[in-house]
Amino acid sequence: MIPISWYLVLSAALFSIGVGAFLIKRNIISIFMSIELMLNAVNLAFVAFAHHWHQVSGQIFVFFVMVVAAAEAAVGLAIIIAVFRSRETLNVDQINLMKL
Amino acid sequence: MTAVSPALRILPEILLTLTGVLVMVTEPLLSAKTSRKPLGIFALLGTLAAIAASAWQLHLPAGTAFFNTIQTDAFSVFFHLLIGGILLVTLLVSLNYFEGHSTYVGEFYALLLFSAVGMMLMTSAIELLMVFLGLEISSISTYILAGYRKRSAVSAEASIKYFLLGSFATAFFLYGVALCFGATGSTNIHSIATGVASGSSPLLLALALGMMLIGLGFKVSAAPFHVWTPDVYEGAPAPVVGFMSTAPKAAAFAVLLRITYTGFGTMSHIWIPLLWIMAVASMTIGNLGALTQRNVKRMLAYSSIAHAGYLLVAFTAFSADGLAAACFYTAAYAAMNVGAFAIISYLSGYDERRVHLQDYAGLAKRHPLASAAMAIFLLSLIGIPFTAGFFGKFYVFTTAMHSGLWILVTIGLLNSGLAAFYYLRFLSQLYMQPYDAAQDISEAPAQPAFVLGIAILVAAVLVLGIIPNRVLRLAQAGAATYFPCSGTNAAEVHTQPNLLR
Amino acid sequence: MNKPAYMWNYIPLLMQILAAVGLAGFIIAASWFIGRHRNSKVKLAAYECGMVAQGDARGRFSVRFYMVAMLFILFDVEAVFMLPWAVIYRKLPATTGSRFFGFWEMLVYVGFVLVGFFYIWKKGILEWSKDKADL
Numbered sequence: 254m255i256p257i258s259w260y261l262v263l264s265a266a267l268f269s270i271g272v273g274a275f276l277i278k279r280n281i282i283s284i285f286m287s288i289e290l291m292l293n294a295v296n297l298a299f300v301a302f303a304h305h306w307h308q309v310s311g312q313i314f315v316f317f318v319m320v321v322a323a324a325e326a327a328v329g330l331a332i333i334i335a336v337f338r339s340r341e342t343l344n345v346d347q348i349n350l351m352k353l
Numbered sequence: 354m355t356a357v358s359p360a361l362r363i364l365p366e367i368l369l370t371l372t373g374v375l376v377m378v379t380e381p382l383l384s385a386k387t388s389r390k391p392l393g394i395f396a397l398l399g400t401l402a403a404i405a406a407s408a409w410q411l412h413l414p415a416g417t418a419f420f421n422t423i424q425t426d427a428f429s430v431f432f433h434l435l436i437g438g439i440l441l442v443t444l445l446v447s448l449n450y451f452e453g454h455s456t457y458v459g460e461f462y463a464l465l466l467f468s469a470v471g472m473m474l475m476t477s478a479i480e481l482l483m484v485f486l487g488l489e490i491s492s493i494s495t496y497i498l499a500g501y502r503k504r505s506a507v508s509a510e511a512s513i514k515y516f517l518l519g520s521f522a523t524a525f526f527l528y529g530v531a532l533c534f535g536a537t538g539s540t541n542i543h544s545i546a547t548g549v550a551s552g553s554s555p556l557l558l559a560l561a562l563g564m565m566l567i568g569l570g571f572k573v574s575a576a577p578f579h580v581w582t583p584d585v586y587e588g589a590p591a592p593v594v595g596f597m598s599t600a601p602k603a604a605a606f607a608v609l610l611r612i613t614y615t616g617f618g619t620m621s622h623i624w625i626p627l628l629w630i631m632a633v634a635s636m637t638i639g640n641l642g643a644l645t646q647r648n649v650k651r652m653l654a655y656s657s658i659a660h661a662g663y664l665l666v667a668f669t670a671f672s673a674d675g676l677a678a679a680c681f682y683t684a685a686y687a688a689m690n691v692g693a694f695a696i697i698s699y700l701s702g703y704d705e706r707r708v709h710l711q712d713y714a715g716l717a718k719r720h721p722l723a724s725a726a727m728a729i730f731l732l733s734l735i736g737i738p739f740t741a742g743f744f745g746k747f748y749v750f751t752t753a754m755h756s757g758l759w760i761l762v763t764i765g766l767l768n769s770g771l772a773a774f775y776y777l778r779f780l781s782q783l784y785m786q787p788y789d790a791a792q793d794i795s796e797a798p799a800q801p802a803f804v805l806g807i808a809i810l811v812a813a814v815l816v817l818g819i820i821p822n823r824v825l826r827l828a829q830a831g832a833a834t835y836f837p838c839s840g841t842n843a844a845e846v847h848t849q850p851n852l853l854r
Numbered sequence: 855m856n857k858p859a860y861m862w863n864y865i866p867l868l869m870q871i872l873a874a875v876g877l878a879g880f881i882i883a884a885s886w887f888i889g890r891h892r893n894s895k896v897k898l899a900a901y902e903c904g905m906v907a908q909g910d911a912r913g914r915f916s917v918r919f920y921m922v923a924m925l926f927i928l929f930d931v932e933a934v935f936m937l938p939w940a941v942i943y944r945k946l947p948a949t950t951g952s953r954f955f956g957f958w959e960m961l962v963y964v965g966f967v968l969v970g971f972f973y974i975w976k977k978g979i980l981e982w983s984k985d986k987a988d989l
Contacts, residue, residue, distance in 0.1 A: 255860075261535075268528055275521055284517055291524035295531050302535040311534055314482055316934050318527065321489045323931040325520055327924045328493050332500055332512045334917060339506035350507050351584045374969050381976035 260301035267294035281333050281343045285326075292322050359418035362425045363477070364410065365403040365433050366470050369440075372399025373466035380459025389458035393448045396462040400441045400469075407433035415834065421541055422480040428831035431680055432476035432607045438813075439600045439687050440469040445806030446695040447592035449797070451501070454703045461501060465596065468494035472604035479615075481530045481540040484608050488526070488572070491604065492519050495597045499589040502703070511588025518571060518581040526568025532561035533616075542616040550619045559623050565612060566627060572605035575665060576634035579658045583642070586654035587708075591701065594650065595694030598657045599687040606664060606683055610676065613668070614835050621671055628669045629761060635662030636768040643775045647710050652775060653693055656734060659772060660686050666765050667749045670756040673829070673836035678748040680828035685741035685817050689733040692810035696727045699799060710779065715788030723799075724783045726807050731780050733814045735773045741817035748825075921979055932967050936960070 271291035278284050296315045303311025337343055360367065376392050383389070407430055415426035443465060451458045471490025478484045496519060500512025534540050536557040537548025549558055570578040586594045613624050639659025646652040664686070667679035700716065700723060701707035717724035733740035736747075746769060753762050817824060900907040939960055942949075946956030974980060 264531075268524075271524070275517075281513065281517070285520075288517070288520045288524055291521075292527065295524065295527040298528065298531040299534065302531065302538075305535070306538040308538060310482075310540060311531075313938070314485075314530075314534070314540065316938070317482060317486060320931050320934060321486070323927050324493055325489070327928055328496055329516050329520070330920065330924065332496065332509070332516050334920065335500055335503070335509045336513045339504075339509045348510050348513065350510050351587050374966075378969060378973055378976070381973065381978075 257301050257305045260297060264294045264298040264301065267291075267297065279344050279346055281336065281345060281348075284345065285329055285333070289322060289326070292318055357413055357416060357418070359423075361413065362410070362416070362418035362423050363474075364406040365437065366473050368399055368403045368406055369466050369470045369473070372396055372402075373463045373470070376459055376466065377463040380457075380463070383459070385456065388452070389462075390448060390452070392459045393444060393462055396466055397441065397444050397448075399466065400437060400444060403469075404434060404437040404441065407437055417479065421543075422483045423474075423477050424479040425477055426831070426834040427827065428607070428610075428680075428834045429477035431827050431831040432603055432683075433473050434827075435603055435684050435687060436469055436472045436476070436600050439596060439603070439691060440465060442691055442695070442806045442809055443592060443596040445802045445809070446595070446691075446698065448802040449800045450590065450592050450698060450703060455501065455503065457501075457503075461498070464494045464498055467491075468498070468596075469600065472600050475604040476607040478608070479542045479611065481533070481542065481545075484611075485523075485527065485530065487604070488523065488608070491601055492523065492572075495593075495601060498593045498597065499585055501593060502590050502705075505588075505705075507588040508590065509588075511585045514581050515585040515589075522568045522571030522578070524568075525564050525571075529561045529564030529566075529568060532557055532564060536561060542611055545616040546618060549617055555620075558617070558620065562612075562617055562620065562624060563627070566609075566624065566631075569605050569609045569612075570631060573602050573609070573661050573664075574658050575631045575661045576638040576658060577631075579635065579638065579661075582658055583646075583651045583654040586657070587648060587650045590703075591650065591694050591698030591705070594653075595691040595698070598654075598694070599683075599690050602657075602661065603683045603687060606668075606679065609668070610679065610835075614671070614676065625669055625671060628665050629758075632662050632665035632669055632761060633764055635659060635665060636765060637662075640768050640771045640775075643772070646775075648708050649697060649710060649713070649779065650694075650708060652710075652779070653690070653697075656772065656775075657690060659768065660690075660734075662768070663746060663749055663765060666753050666758070666761055669758060669761060670752045672752060672756055673832045674748075674752040674755060676832035676835055677825070677828040678745075678752045680831055681817075681821070681825055682745040682749050684824055684828075685733070685745035685814075688741050688810055688813040688817060689730045692730040692807065692814065693727065693734065695803075695807060695810065696723050696730065699723060699803060702797070710782055713779065713782045714786035715783070717784045718788045723807075726811055727783060728780055729811055729814055731776045733818065735776045736769055739815070739818045741814045741821075744818050744821050918982060925974060925979065929967070929971075935963065 268291050271287045271289075271294060274287035274290065275284055278287060296318055299311040299315050299318070303309065303315075333343065336348065340348060342348070372395065376396055379392060380389070383392075410425050410430050410433070411427065413425060415424070417424045444462065447461075451461055455461070468491045471487045471492070471494065474487030475484055475491065476487075478487055496512060496516040499515045500508050502508035530540060533545055536554045537545050539545060539548065567578060571581075574582040586598060589597070613621075613628075617624060636659050639655050639657070639662055643652045643655035643659065646655060660682075664679055664682050667675045667682060669675070670678070697707075700713070700720065707713060729740065733742035736742040736745075750762050750765060753765070939956065943956060947953045950956060
């Protein structure tokens with residue numbers, strides 16, 4: 254048996270890569286992909302814990318996360334298209350009509 | 354306990370969902386030229402039915418349904434009524450906003466309804482899976498609503514910023530849930546409470562709690578997770594901002610209450626300092642940020658960050674009264690903030706013509722009634738006596754003092770004084786400055802629905818400030834579900850409304 | 855069995871990876887050293903199945919493709935809930951305490967999916983060429 258900590262380390266690493274990419278990347282699509290990576294890291298953690306506790310509820314949670322991620326992708330990409338149509342760019346540094 | 358059909362426990366949600374679905378499928382069946390007002394009125398009726406259903410739920414015995422995912426009690430009913438009320442007023446004031454400007458008016462109502470369904474589910478959920486679903490149902494709808502002025506680049510920008518940072522926050526919340534599941538083997542808040550109380554794996558639980566606090570901190574726009582707020586509020590359509598600056602915050606605060614008070618109640622030594630820091634940071638950053646703003650929507654955005662800070666003060670008290678104060682303050686804040694944004698939406702119209710402070714110079718002469726309503730909302734936001742804001746703040750700070758949070762209360766009071774400055778500056782623009790007739794913009798005459806909505810809000814602000822007993826009692830009943838044997842403090846506060854009269 | 859011993863199970867996998875990478879690297883290196891480099895304009899052009907390449911590879915697609923892809927993902931993911939439901943359908947009356955609870959719940963779920971389908975149908979999303987301007 255591979256110990257649960259290995260899965261958790263992988264999950265934490267994926268999540269951290271996602272957070273790092275979210276902060277560093279400049280293209281909206283890449284930022285969006287890093288969010289998906291974070292969600293998948295969460296899924297991995299859930300499955301590992303579900304196996305550890307012998308409980309299906311963790312895996313059910315993963316189903317819901319997947320479905321919600323798909324819904325979020327649909328809406329998010331639609332918003333990205335709306336942004337591109339109005340600004341002709343997907344670089345976050347140029348999407349700055351309002352000062353942060 | 355008598356068996357209550359599970360469907361009755363989510364009756365308000367069912368009614369709103371059915372209304373939303375009907376509005377959604379009717380919209381494409383109507384021809385492009387037909388007015389969408391009947392759809393709005395139908396949505397209003399559905400909302401009224403949902404509010405009635407939530408009020409009726411008060412008579413149900415408190416209990417759970419759907420395999421321990423939903424719990425109806427006085428606490429959940431309080432927030433259901435609040436969210437229903439915010440939805441009702443938002444529908445009233447936006448009934449005319451998109452007329453002739455957008456081809457997706459029916460969907461606007463449907464999205465508002467769905468978003469409210471999600472928030473209601475959040476407030477009655479005792480299972481983190483349900484919390485997550487409610488959070489996402491409400492968030493995904495509001496992401497779209499923020500970008501609803503389709504031709505506007507600013508609106509699209511607000512939408513994308515809200516979407517990216519909102520999803521980022523959700524991922525953090527989810528990771529917290531996963532760690533919580535790992536530490537306790539359950540995602541049910543009551544089982545988590547047992548797991549936390551047993552004291553096993555405290556490090557993992559602390560990490561889980563921190564992650565969930567980050568996620569919910571984003572949603573309630575508490576500093577240091579507030580960066581998205583000014584931009585999103587500036588770009589989104591004004592009626593939508595009124596809705597999304599109050600209702601999702603109320604729902605997220607309800608979740609925060611359930612998680613911290615019930616789930617992690619025995620780990621209060623960890624989250625109280627965290628919330629303390631968040632409260633101080635939110636109040637200070639919010640008020641200092643608002644001072645420098647010339648754009649009224651940005652100013653109110655920073656003000657909403659500050660108000661999230663006041664709410665967190667009530668949280669930090671960790672007592673029955675603190676909880677009741679937090680509930681009451683959410684309601685008071687909702688009434689005045691929705692009102693302020695509704696007036697801005699009326700005065701600046703769909704094209705957002707009046708967004709700068711100087712655009713409002715002397716408007717009291719041209720719009721005496723709208724300015725008077727705005728004045729009431731602003732005075733309430735300052736916390737002038739006889740308004741909801743005053744009583745809310747008074748209650749929050751007294752309960753914090755009862756819990757011995759002297760430093761926090763001092764910082765809060767200093768901040769309230771600071772905040773008065775920028776609200777009064779807006780007020781003096783309206784009343785003291787000369788009116789420039791050259792700047793004249795002809796507005797469409799106010800619709801009856803809009804006037805009704807504003808009347809309800811003004812009445813709510815005044816009633817909550819002068820005779821708050823009923824709402825207060827409901828808030829205390831909600832608090833009592835957490836602290837069954839709340840002591841003398843609750844009785845003490847009961848007498849205070851009389852002092853104010 | 856202790857942990858290090860368990861990890862030895864992965865040695866074949868490691869060897870497989872090394873072999874694959876090594877073979878690929880060897881073939882590329884060998885063709886680089888053995889083959890002759892005579893670049894002409896045609897040879898350096900983008901390879902498009904033997905046809906003459908035309909246009910820019912970074913051209914934009916119509917937003918309609920996105921619509922179809924998105925609808926596919928949404929309706930595809932919805933099936934994820936049906937599989938677990940079907941697997942434990944026979945056990946549902948015992949766990950839920952009601953004979954048809956599971957059945958009605960799935961009917962409600964499918965009903966919502968159908969409502970969504972009805973909506974996109976009536977909105978004209980499924981009609982590919984309704985608005986030629988977008989194509």
